[in-house]
Amino acid sequence: MENTSVLEPGRTLGVIGAGVMGTTLIKGLLDAGLVTRPQIWATARTEQTCTEVAADLGIATQRDYREIAETSGIILVCCKPAQIATICEKLREAHLRPDTLLISILAGVTLERLQSLLPGIWIRSVPNTPCVVREGMTVVCAGSLATSSHLEIAERIFRSVGTCLTVEENYCNAVTALSGSGPAYMYLVVEALADAGVRVGLRREMALTLVAQTMLGSAKMVLETGRHPASLRDDVTTPAGCTIGGLLMLEDGKIRSVLARAVEEATRIVEHLGKPAKH
Ligand SMILES: NC(=O)c1ccc[n+]([C@@H]2O[C@H](COP(=O)([O-])OP(=O)(O)OC[C@H]3O[C@@H](n4cnc5c(N)ncnc54)[C@H](OP(=O)(O)O)[C@@H]3O)[C@@H](O)[C@H]2O)c1
Known part of the structure; x- marks a missing residue:
């Protein structure tokens, strides 16, 4: 069960913001067998990062992800908090399917704000950098449309790079200050x-x-x-x-x-x- 795919057949997993945390999660997911290389795509702000990540990880990368995002079953949003409005605007243009699971790792960005920028099934997470060595501590919390199955998928994703707990959103700022920092x-x-x-x-x-x-x-x-x-x-x-x-x-x-x-x-x-x- 643990290393079966987190995706439904025919769907993909997208990573928006293939920086330190984004690429760490991609490597964890691939090594744990939760997705295969053809099922995964990533994007970054610059062409240079896209080219480097494609060469390093052997996955598809694209700066304009509006088309590729359409078939996504899961999207991990791993950019900096300041970029969230721009990214949600692009995702609105991508015509995501209504069952797409959106997981944010952005520090301090609330579920209410995420939901207002892009209505959908959101999960907010707070990981930390030891995810890089697979000893991360992540907490996840569910948005209003996320079910226990969505939380289970998110937990499996973050357990590929460490430990993961589900908590209520009101703990997120304290968690960010404690295990995030x-x-x-x-x-x-x-x-x-x-x-x-x-x-x-x-x-x-x-x-x-x-x-x-x-x-x-x-x-x-x-x-x-x-x-x-x-x-x-x-x-x-x-x-x-x-x-x-x-x-x-x-x-x-x-x-x-x-x-x-x-x-x-x-x-x-x-x-x-x-x-x-x-x-
Ligand atoms: N580092 C930590 O300690 C830590 C821990 C937990 C959570 N977080 C959260 O994780 C997030 C990412 O942190 P990080 O350290 O991985 O940052 P990072 O290494 O700077 O990566 C950010 C990535 O986002 C890309 N990006 C920027 N604007 C974009 C846009 N408009 N569309 C698509 N991609 C865009 C950047 O592309 P380019 O490379 O082309 O500029 C870069 O690849 C932050 O929100 C932070 O709150 C960080």
């Missing part, structure tokens, strides 16, 4: 801890490997044991040991409230991202 926070922590390793005498390359693998392993411990992080932390914290000394320094630096404030600020900003530009 999250990789950037993690990179900062990795970089800072690697610096710390250098400070205590390790070579940078060695310190980076130690920190990155420690982050990966700790994340797996949380996910695979299902235990509370505080309980896992206790396991590492021996009485009068070095770990409790390090942890207390982090608490002195207000690490918890700094992280919470960062996510709060990112949530506040994302609320304005998908709104139409004021003229």
Whole structure:
């Protein structure tokens, strides 16, 4: 079931915006066997990207997608939020079939706005960049016309590049600020801890490997044991040991409230991202 096609016979899957996220999803879909190369098409703003993507991925690309979009069963909208109005206008001219599933990955663009720009079956998603290494975290939420079968298709698409959860749309801004922006926070922590390793005498390359693998392993411990992080932390914290000394320094630096404030600020900003530009 998992690697059967997400498409009905005779239909195609289109990717509008074959950039970092768009091409990542195409590769995931192809490797998982959810679509075949002849079933997929992609588009970009420039001829150069279209040519490069066609050569790299062996799929059809076309700048003017109005004709090719007509037979689409699924369209993934992967451009930047500012382009959504232009793209929806083009899709209106494409005479999409009414059962075409439209999936947006655009940060901050609400289902209400998507539906008003192009009435149809919309799903809004919030992926993150670790999709590139198939360890993405994506959430999906259903528009008013999307059914549980549509959500299941969307989940299968995003599970080809990581993990996927269905949530209600009111969580999307918080999710964008937490797991969407999250990789950037993690990179900062990795970089800072690697610096710390250098400070205590390790070579940078060695310190980076130690920190990155420690982050990966700790994340797996949380996910695979299902235990509370505080309980896992206790396991590492021996009485009068070095770990409790390090942890207390982090608490002195207000690490918890700094992280919470960062996510709060990112949530506040994302609320304005998908709104139409004021003229
Ligand atoms: N990167 C992240 O961390 C991340 C995570 C989750 C979600 N997202 C969301 O994913 C979306 C894409 O991000 P990205 O990092 O993949 O961006 P990207 O690499 O810049 O890709 C955007 C693509 O859209 C194409 N494009 C621009 N205008 C277009 C138009 N009018 N019609 C068709 N295609 C058009 C661009 O074509 P050209 O190459 O020809 O310019 C480019 O290929 C954003 O909306 C973002 O909110 C990003």
